[in-house]
Amino acid sequence: xxxxxxxxxxxxxxxxxxxxxxxxxxxxxxxxxxxxxxxxxxxxxxxxxxxxxxxxxxxxxxxxxxxxxxxxxxxxxxxxxxxxxxxxxxxxxxxxxxxxxxxxxxxxxxxxxxxxxxxxxxxxxxxxxxxxxxxxxxxxxxxxxxxxxxxxxxxxxxxxxxxxxxxxxxxxxxxxxxxxxxxxxxxxxxxxxxxxxxxxxxxxxxxxxxxxxxxxxxxxxxxxxxxxxxxxxxxxxxxxxxxxxxxxxxxxxxxxxxxxxxxxxxxxxxxxxxxxxxxxxxxxxxxxxxxxxxxxxxxxxxxxxxxxxxxxxxxxxxxxxxxxxxxxxxxxxxxxxxxxxxxxxxxxxxxxxxxxxxxxxxxxxxxxxxxxxxxxxxxxxxxxxxxxxxxxxxxxxxxxxxxxxxxxxxxxxxxxxxxxxxxxxxxxxxxxxxxxxxxxxxxxxxxxxxxxxxxxxxxxxxxxxxxxxxxxxxxxxxxxxxxxxxxxxxxxxxxxxxxxxxxxxxxxxxxxxxxxxxxxxxxxxxxxxxxxxxxxxxxxxxxxxxxxxx
Amino acid sequence: xxxxxxxxxxxxxxxxxxxxxxxxxxxxxxxxxxxxxxxxxxxxxxxxxxxxxxxxxxxxxxxxxxxxxxxxxxxxxxxxxxxxxxxxxxxxxxxxxxxxxxxxxxxxxxxxxxxxxxxxxxxxxxxxxxxxxxxxxxxxxxxxxxxxxxxxxxxxxxxxxxxxxxxxxxxxxxxxxxxxxxxxxxxxxxxxxxxxxxxxxxxxxxxxxxxxxxxxxxxxxxxxxxxxxxxxxxxxxxxxxxxxxxxxxxxxxxxxxxxxxxxxxxxxxxxxxxxxxxxxxxxxxxxxxxxxxxxxxxxxxxxxxxxxxxxxxxxxxxxxxxxxxxxxxxxxxxxxxxxxxxxxxxxxxxxxxxxxxxxxxxxxxxxxxxxxxx
Numbered sequence: 010x011x012x013x014x015x016x017x018x019x020x021x022x023x024x025x026x027x028x029x030x031x032x033x034x035x036x037x038x039x040x041x042x043x044x045x046x047x048x049x050x051x052x053x054x055x056x057x058x059x060x061x062x063x064x065x066x067x068x069x070x071x072x073x074x075x076x077x078x079x080x081x082x083x084x085x086x087x088x089x090x091x092x093x094x095x096x097x098x099x100x101x102x103x104x105x106x107x108x109x110x111x112x113x114x115x116x117x118x119x120x121x122x123x124x125x126x127x128x129x130x131x132x133x134x135x136x137x138x139x140x141x142x143x144x145x146x147x148x149x150x151x152x153x154x155x156x157x158x159x160x161x162x163x164x165x166x167x168x169x170x171x172x173x174x175x176x177x178x179x180x181x182x183x184x185x186x187x188x189x190x191x192x193x194x195x196x197x198x199x200x201x202x203x204x205x206x207x208x209x210x211x212x213x214x215x216x217x218x219x220x221x222x223x224x225x226x227x228x229x230x231x232x233x234x235x236x237x238x239x240x241x242x243x244x245x246x247x248x249x250x251x252x253x254x255x256x257x258x259x260x261x262x263x264x265x266x267x268x269x270x271x272x273x274x275x276x277x278x279x280x281x282x283x284x285x286x287x288x289x290x291x292x293x294x295x296x297x298x299x300x301x302x303x304x305x306x307x308x309x310x311x312x313x314x315x316x317x318x319x320x321x322x323x324x325x326x327x328x329x330x331x332x333x334x335x336x337x338x339x340x341x342x343x344x345x346x347x348x349x350x351x352x353x354x355x356x357x358x359x360x361x362x363x364x365x366x367x368x369x370x371x372x373x374x375x376x377x378x379x380x381x382x383x384x385x386x387x388x389x390x391x392x393x394x395x396x397x398x399x400x401x402x403x404x405x406x407x408x409x410x411x412x413x414x415x416x417x418x419x420x421x422x423x424x425x426x427x428x429x430x431x432x433x434x435x436x437x438x439x440x441x442x443x444x445x446x447x448x449x450x451x452x453x454x455x456x457x458x459x460x461x462x463x464x465x466x467x468x469x470x471x472x473x474x475x476x477x478x479x480x481x482x483x484x485x486x487x488x489x490x491x492x493x494x495x496x497x498x499x500x501x502x503x504x505x506x507x508x509x510x511x512x513x514x515x516x517x518x519x520x521x522x523x524x525x526x527x528x529x530x531x532x533x534x535x536x537x538x539x540x541x542x543x544x545x546x547x548x549x550x551x552x553x554x555x556x557x558x559x
Numbered sequence: 560x561x562x563x564x565x566x567x568x569x570x571x572x573x574x575x576x577x578x579x580x581x582x583x584x585x586x587x588x589x590x591x592x593x594x595x596x597x598x599x600x601x602x603x604x605x606x607x608x609x610x611x612x613x614x615x616x617x618x619x620x621x622x623x624x625x626x627x628x629x630x631x632x633x634x635x636x637x638x639x640x641x642x643x644x645x646x647x648x649x650x651x652x653x654x655x656x657x658x659x660x661x662x663x664x665x666x667x668x669x670x671x672x673x674x675x676x677x678x679x680x681x682x683x684x685x686x687x688x689x690x691x692x693x694x695x696x697x698x699x700x701x702x703x704x705x706x707x708x709x710x711x712x713x714x715x716x717x718x719x720x721x722x723x724x725x726x727x728x729x730x731x732x733x734x735x736x737x738x739x740x741x742x743x744x745x746x747x748x749x750x751x752x753x754x755x756x757x758x759x760x761x762x763x764x765x766x767x768x769x770x771x772x773x774x775x776x777x778x779x780x781x782x783x784x785x786x787x788x789x790x791x792x793x794x795x796x797x798x799x800x801x802x803x804x805x806x807x808x809x810x811x812x813x814x815x816x817x818x819x820x821x822x823x824x825x826x827x828x829x830x831x832x833x834x835x836x837x838x839x840x841x842x843x844x845x846x847x848x849x850x851x852x853x854x855x856x857x858x859x860x861x862x863x864x865x866x867x868x869x870x871x872x873x874x875x876x877x878x879x880x881x882x883x884x885x886x887x888x889x890x891x892x893x894x895x896x897x898x899x900x901x902x903x904x905x906x907x908x909x910x911x912x913x914x915x916x917x918x919x920x921x922x923x924x925x926x927x928x929x930x931x932x933x
Contacts, residue, residue, distance in 0.1 A: 062928050120797075128804055229752075229790045235783070235931050245751050248643040249921075250650060250673040349615035362589060369582065413651040423657045424600070427589070503639050504648070515639045519605050526797070 023381035023393070026374035030396050030439075033432050037411025038259075038403055045256025053253035063242065063258070070238045071265075073153060073228075074221035077160035081217050082210070084161060084316070085168025087309050089206075092169060093176040095306070096294045105544035108489065109537050110317055111166040113324075114497040114514035115226035117533040120327065121320030122159050122231075126150045131319065155231045160224060162316055164217040171216070174445065174486055175209035176202075178452040209448050216444065219266060219401045225500060240404045244500075247406060259407040266402025270395045324537065327530030341531025351525070353532055355509070356516035360536070363427065363512060364495035367434035371442045371491035372484060374435070379446035401440040409433065409501035417505065426505050430512075433501040438494035442487030449483025489544055496536060598634040599859055602645050602851070603662040605637045610817070611879035621875050625866045629859060641791070642668050642754065642846075649677040649851060658851050659860035662706055662867075666697045666845045666908070667757055670917045678702040679850040679857075683865045688873075688886040696845050696908050703847030705885035706867060707876050710812035710841040710899055711758035713745075713831045716799070719806035720744075721829075731831040733766060733778055742785035746795045747809040751924055753791045758842040759809040760927060762833060765842075765911040770835050779930045788931065807831070812841065812899035813881045820878065820894045830899050841904040846882065 046053060057063055092104055110118065125131050127150035136146040149158060179202065187197050225240045232241070239262045246255035298306070329337050345353035378397050382390050400408070416422070417429050453476065461471045477484070499514045506515065513532050520529035608617045622633045638645050642663045649661060650673065661678070668674060680701045686694070693705045713731060722728045727735040735741055748756030767775035787805060789795035799808040818826035832839045848867050850860050866872065873889035876882055883891070883901070 060925070062925065062932060065932050124801075128802060230794060235788075237928075237932065247647055248752070249671065250647065351609060351614060366586070410647075410651060413648070414654070418652050418655045421655065423652055423655065504644070506639060508637050508639070511639055519639060 022377040026378045027393070027396065029374060029432075030399065030436075033412065033416065034399055034403065034408065034436055035396075037415035038263075038407055040415045041252075041407055041411040042256045042260050042263075045252035046260070048253040048256075053257045057254050057257040062237075066237045066239055066242050067261075069153075069236055070222060073156055073160070073236075073238075074218050074224075076153075076157045077164065077221040078214055078218045080157060080161040081164040081168050082214055084313070085165045085213075086172065086210070087306075088165065088169040088313060089172035089176060091306055091309070093173045095298075101545060105541055107169060107313075107317060108166045108493075108544050109321055109541055110162055111164070111490075111493055113320075113533065113537060114499055114517060115163075117324060117514075117517060117529075117536070118159060118163060118320060119227060119230040120529070120533070121323040122155075122162065123150050124323035124327065125319040126155070126158065131323065132315075150231060152231075153236060156224075156228055156236065158316075159227050159231060160221045162320065163227070164220060165313070165317065167217055167220070168210075168213045170486060171209050171213035171445065171448070172206050174482060175206050175448055175452065177482070178449075179205045208451070212444055212448065215269060216401070216441065219269065219398075222266065223262070223401070223404060225404075225406075240406065243404050244406050247410060255407070259404055262404055263402055266398075267395060270398040270402065271391075321537065324530060324533050327526060328534035329527070329530070331527045338527055341527035341529075341534075344525075344528045345531060345535060351519070351528075353513070353516060353528065356511050356513045356532070357535065359427075359510060360496055360513040361539070363431050363434055364492050366431045367438065367495035368488050368492045370431065370435045371438050371495075372488055375439060375442035375446055375487055375491075376480075376484070378439075378443045379450055382443070382447050397443045398440050400436045405433075405437060405498070405501045406504070408436070409504035412501070413505060424507065426507060427510050430502050430505050430510060433505060434495035434498050435491070437498050437501065438491035441490035441494060445487035445490060446480060446483045449480045449486075453479050489540075492543060493540055496540065598632045599856060599863070600658045601633065601635050601660045601662060601863070602649065602658040603635060603637055604641050604645060605639050607635065607637050607662065608875065608879040609637075610881050611875075614879070617875065617879055621872050622866075624871055625863060629862065631859065633863070641752075643752075646671075646674050646677060653677055653852070656851050656854050659854040659856050660848060660863050661703075661851055662846070662848045664703050664847050664849060665754055666843075666847075666913075667754065667761070667916065667920070669698050669703055669847065670913060670920065675700075675702050677852055679852045679854075681850045681861055681864060683861075683868055685865055685868050688868050688888050690887055693845055693885060696843065696906075697847050703849035704864070704868075705845050706848040707880055707882035707885050708843055708845040708901070709882040710832075710901060710904065711755045711762070711809065711844055712812050712841050712899065713807055713833065714810045714814045714828050715807045715831055717827050717829050719803065728829075728831045730834040730837075732834055733763060737778060737781045739785050741807065742782040743787075744805055745782075745785075745807045746787040746789055746798050746805050748792055748795050749788050749790050750927060753795075754844060755792050755809055755811070756788075758844055760923065761911060761916065762840070762842045762907055764923060765907040766833060766835055766840065769910045770840075776926060776930060779927065783931055811881065813877075813883075813895070815897040815899075816894045817881050819897050826897050832899065832904055839904045840907050841899070841901075842907045843901055845885075 088107065092100070092107070097103075113121070123130060126148075127133065128148040130150070132149065133147055140146055149155060183201055184197065187201055192200075222238070223240050224238050225244065228236060228238045228241055229244075237245075239258055243255050243258045243262070246252075246258060328341050329339065331338050331340070344351075345357055348354050378393060381393050382397075412429055412433055417426055422429060457479070458471060458475060461475045466475065496512070497514055498512075499518065502510075502512055503515055503518075506512070511519075513536055517529045517532045517536075520526070520532065608614070608621065611617060618633070618635050622635070625631075626633050636658065638648060640648065642665060645661060645663060646668065649656070649658065652658070653676070664674065664678075681704075682701045683704055686701075686704060689705050693708060694701075697703060697705050713736075715728060720728065725741070727741070736745060747759050750757040750760040763778060764775045767773050767778060787795075787798060789798055792810070795808055796810070799805050799810075812830060812832075814828045815826035815830060818828040832841050834840070848864055850857065850864065854860055868886050870886065870889055873884035873886040876884040876889070877892050877895060
């Protein structure tokens with residue numbers, strides 16, 4: 010593989026994101042962990058680790074994350090294929106719709122999920138009707154099954170999006186040649202498609218695993234106190250001012266997530282021979298599909314519709330239907346324009362503002378980071394990769410507490426904390442954005458860049474007119490994730506924000522607390538719609554720039 | 560090759576400069592709009608006094624007179640947290656505190672190790688307005704003094720069940736609650752995260768250990784397969800309100816009054832306090848107001864605490880906070896006839912002492928978590 014000429018792989022531009030990560034992640038979190046453990050150096054470890062509750066928590070955390078990841082991959086992979094290959098009307102609409110679950114704040118997912126799958130929910134009522142029984146038939150929302158199902162619902166979009174971003178770059182000529190040579194579909198998958206998507210599938214799976222491993226509000230609500238993740242236990246320890254216990258757990262969590270990052274980087278670096286390609290997408294219309302594929306894809310689509318759109322429909326219903334009074338109302342939407350105490354206008358504006366700023370900042374940090382991951386200097390790439398993945402492995406509660414005592418309070422930003430909120434939201438979305446950009450960078454054919462240089466393009470021109478447009482789909486995916494993570498982020502914002510800084514996600518939480526279900530539903534609906542339309546526009550845009558003539 | 564295939568490219572430098580300029584302007588204007596003004600800051604939890612008919616003006620009605628008298632802007636900062644979270648925040652800010660007063664620390668939280676570290680004891684001049692039993696139930700050292708109080712008890716929906724369908728509701732015992740029929744229609748809150756949940760756990764421990772002389776853990780062992788435990792009060796309420804199979808919940812003794820006030824008719828919520836040998840028992844939760852240690856305006860803060868015990872503030876509590884006012888001078892609205900009053904029950908706080916709770920709370924919560932996750 011040719012190394013791009015004239016480019017210092019670990020250039021000064023990546024020093025800025027590295028500095029940001031060190032100042033706003035590494036230092037605050039180490040500070041919290043060290044202070045906490047110094048509180049009671051030996052005792053904390055022994056008490057925490059010897060507790061049967063902690064041991065059960067650790068086992069459960071790992072098992073549910075494994076199960077959720079497996080299920081999300083199994084259910085997400087066909088979706089990635091269908092979405093990339095199948096041509097149908099309203100494809101960009103479906104593509105955007107599928108993303109919606111991922112951007113919903115966890116508390117909204119919980120509400121939608123319970124209404125759909127819980128006791129007395131839509132599915133249960135339907136089955137009760139079928140069975141003609143007055144008793145509840147099925148409850149898919151509680152215990153480990155409910156948690157795994159909710160995590161799967163949440164993470165299928167991640168698999169679909171990351172894998173299809175890579176699939177879109179598979180050169181159709183390779184497949185056509187294989188077809189001419191008469192290979193079976195399985196062989197084609199095994200030797201051509203799978204090696205192509207392997208990296209992105211693995212990356213996506215690791216992200217899903219980490220996501221489920223760190224899960225907090227979903228487990229809190231659906232676990233009914235019987236099931237806890239490590240993050241739930243950290244939350245509990247902080248609330249009891251048990252800093253030693255919280256730090257011990259956070260450190261353990263970090264060790265697990267960093268080991269995962271290490272495995273992931275190791276696995277990735279053995280793939281250096283990989284040659285990316287920039288090409289057109291190979292698509293197929295539904296009519297041209299063989300019969301049994303038609304049937305499977307219809308069945309699959311139905312399953313996904315129930316799983317993915319069900320909770321969303323429940324949210325739409327809750328935005329206009331007040332269960333307390335039992336009537337339909339537009340009060341929730343009117344509230345979003347109200348400026349009084351508990352009014353939705355301020356949180357709405359804050360959410361849009363912070364998430365937009367966080368998205369811009371994320372891209373600004375993510376692009377140099379993604380580039381520097383290609384560095385050939387020994388250790389640079391893997392150090393940067395682990396640094397980038399770090400926010401994903403740190404509990405957001407620990408991060409929030411660290412930002413609070415190490416940055417906000419000493420700087421006197423306590424009454425003026427919005428810059429820290431934007432930074433917290435940025436940090437949380439950064440790993441997703443970097444991954445998305447990195448994947449699309451890897452798939453650029455270096456020949457094209459060389460051609461640009463040969464044709465007399467300056468480095469600046471080459472970067473802006475050739476490279477960045479080619480990376481644009483990845484950047485858009487990254488931006489979408491950054492925006493989604495920022496607008497849905499709750500635990501860090503909750504801790505740092507003063508009332509004038511509250512976001513819509515926090516407002517939803519508050520509305521539920523004061524029985525304002527319609528207001529909560531309408532806010533959730535607006536978040537979902539904002540993201541939905543953002544994606545729709547981005548989709549359109551990315552089709553124009555990425556799918557351009559060869 | 561037509562020129563259409565190769566569009567003229569603008570110099571990206573202008574685009575970048577434009578983006579930078581726009582971002583700087585936007586960020587600067589947000590910074591100016593949201594810039595902090597010097598204020599007298601009171602920390603409290605998110606639902607403080609917002610349950611009335613006009614929550615938008617409640618701060619003005621309650622604290623406007625104080626603002627005029629002392630020429631300050633009082634800012635009631637309703638942190639998006641519960642009382643535990645507020646203490647964690649005060650702890651985090653202890654190097655450079657911004658709040659002067661904190662409202663909402665209750666009679667159990669004050670016992671937790673480290674909570675008193677963020678507070679400074681203060682005895683208000685008008686403390687005589689408050690019944691000394693309440694003061695002693697909350698904190699005899701006056702790190703915090705009572706602001707309001709209420710009974711934590713079992714409530715049920717009269718639209719779903721009543722004393723005819725379930726006669727045991729008239730004299731509910733823990734044994735009744737443990738039957739699969741009632742246990743599976745009962746929702747409570749996680750005592751690790753929620754103050755009514757913790758009050759219910761202490762109710763159960765007090766009845767079992769002190770009145771019945773039995774191991775409290777048995778009861779939880781027998782109900783854990785059936786009972787619904789939600790993280791907090793709001794989640795539990797949402798479940799109780801929306802799920803027709805859940806008819807009973809751990810909540811407050813003023814809920815029927817709220818139900819009557821909100822609907823304008825007879826309440827659809829009723830109370831089933833815990834009975835034992837013919838006596839009715841309940842746990843009283845006392846919420847306190849206290850001085851933040853090393854806060855910026857200590858003198859103003861003391862005057863504010865005195866002001867909060869005055870009738871102006873205390874008489875707003877019943878219909879906005881749905882708790883009983885701490886001051887015995889404040890009059891109660893008529894709708895409070897539907898509420899259960901503390902003098903109608905035996906208080907379990909007198910049976911399970913502060914010292915016992917202080918010593919055992921962590922162990923009890925660990926045991927509870929072990930039973931429920933086991």
